[in-house]
Amino acid sequence: MGANATALGWPEEFVDALVAHRLHVLRYDHRDTGRSTHLDITGYGLADMARDAVAVLDGHGIATAHVVGLSLGGTLGQLLALDHPHRLRTLTLMLTAALDVDFADQIRRAVEGLPTELPPPSPQVITSMAHRADPAPDLETALDRRVAEWRLLAGPGAPFDAEEFRRWERAAIAHAGTHQQPAAHAHATPVPTARGAELRRVSTPTLVIQGPLDPINPPPHGQHLAELIPGARCTAIPGLGHALPSALHQPIITAITDHIGRFERSTA
Numbered sequence: 001m002g003a004n005a006t007a008l009g010w011p012e013e014f015v016d017a018l019v020a021h022r023l024h025v026l027r028y029d030h031r032d033t034g035r036s037t038h039l040d041i042t043g044y045g046l047a048d049m050a051r052d053a054v055a056v057l058d059g060h061g062i063a064t065a066h067v068v069g070l071s072l073g074g075t076l077g078q079l080l081a082l083d084h085p086h087r088l089r090t091l092t093l094m095l096t097a098a099l100d101v102d103f104a105d106q107i108r109r110a111v112e113g114l115p116t117e118l119p120p121p122s123p124q125v126i127t128s129m130a131h132r133a134d135p136a137p138d139l140e141t142a143l144d145r146r147v148a149e150w151r152l153l154a155g156p157g158a159p160f161d162a163e164e165f166r167r168w169e170r171a172a173i174a175h176a177g178t179h180q181q182p183a184a185h186a187h188a189t190p191v192p193t194a195r196g197a198e199l200r201r202v203s204t205p206t207l208v209i210q211g212p213l214d215p216i217n218p219p220p221h222g223q224h225l226a227e228l229i230p231g232a233r234c235t236a237i238p239g240l241g242h243a244l245p246s247a248l249h250q251p252i253i254t255a256i257t258d259h260i261g262r263f264e265r266s267t268a
Contacts, residue, residue, distance in 0.1 A: 001027070002071030002095075003185040004132075006034030008172040009070075013246055017253045023260070026065070028056050032184035034176045045189030046072075050079035054087060063087070066260050070094040071216065071242065075191065081202045081229075082195065090263045091202075092256050094209040095242050097217045098225040100196020118224060122215040128152055133183035142179035143169055155213025155241025164246060199228040205266075206232040207259040209252065211240035233259075 001009035007027040018025050029036040031044070031052060053076060057065055066089050069077030074096025081091055097103060101118060110120035121129075128149055136142035146169040147162050154160045173179045206229045210222025219236070226234035237251050244252070 001030065001073050004033060004182040005030065005072075006172050006176055008034070008168065008175050009244075011168050011244060011246070011249075012171075014244060014249050014253070017249055018256070021253070021257045023066070023257070026056060026060060026062070028053075030185070033182045034172075038182075039184070042184045042187040046075055046191050047079060047083070047189075049185075049188065050076045050083065053080060054084050057087060064089045066090045066092070066263075068092040068094065068256060069096065070244075071096055072185065075099065078199060078202075079191065079195075081204045081206070082198050085202070085204055088204045090260055091204045091206045092209065092259060093206065093225060094252075095211050095214050095217055095240075096208075096225065097221050098196050098228055099191050099199060100193050100228070101221070101224075102190075102193050104190065118221055119218045121217075124152055125215045132181055133186075135180055139173065139179045142173065142181070146181070150243050153215065153241060154243040154245060155211065155215055158213050158239050158241045158243070159245045159247035160243075161245060161247070165243075196228065199225075200230065202229045202232075205259070205263045207255065208232055208234040209240075209255055210234055210236045211242060212236050212238065213241035216242045 001007065006029045010027045015025050015027065030049060032038050032042070064087055067077050067080060069075070069092070074093040077091050077093050078099050080088055106116055106120040107126055109116050110123065110126060136145060143166055147165050150165045151160055151162065208222045208226040210219055212219060222234045222236070226232040235255050237248060237255065240248050240252070
């Protein structure tokens with residue numbers, strides 16, 4: 001899942017749809033989220049978080065997997081393809097940016113009004129992210145804030161059911177045992193942008209899913225990423241922003257399962 005997200009960032013309905021395609025689905029809490037270990041000091045990097053994904057596979061005795069990563073999860077997926085390619089059967093990178101994009105610098109340049117080679121996050125998202133770690137006084141306030149954030153992330157004009165996201169966030173809060181939002185990943189050591197050039201040696205069959213309404217990694221971020229990875233395909237899901245509303249689950253599931261099926265047929 002994405003930055004500061006628990007396993008429940010993948011909604012139950014989304015997971016159930018994958019299982020209906022006879023897939024065995026593993027989702028997990030990133031470190032410093034949900035029921036994973038929480039640290040007072042963030043002394044780790046995104047490369048460590050990628051190794052966490054390998055540890056999850058090891059813990060379940062799984063040699064290889066079809067990996068799907070969203071947002072920060074897409075960054076981790078790229079690292080897996082570079083550093084642990086023997087563990088990947090296929091790779092799906094959703095709503096993310098390539099390793100050669102300096103996300104922090106994108107935000108800085110956007111705030112300062114400087115040009116960027118690829119479009120930066122929207123000003124509204126930047127403002128929302130700046131206040132994400134502010135403590136909420138109670139559960140209902142926390143839910144209100146989270147739903148408002150998801151409405152913004154879903155993108156302008158995207159399908160959005162506020163009660164659906166409220167239900168999902170209530171479950172995530174119950175899972176974590178606290179209504180305070182995690183924010184430690186903002187302090188994790190980023191991946192050097194020079195590693196982006198290494199993507200040209202990736203051999204894992206890769207699908208990139210672009211959200212046309214994504215306010216964090218808007219087009220053409222997805223196409224740029226796909227062009228760096230040999231043989232990668234980029235597909236845009238109409239109406240998709242930087243969220244997973246149930247109204248768009250089916251086209252996303254179809255894109256993922258078609259990609260997996262194409263690989264399975266080619267290796268049969």
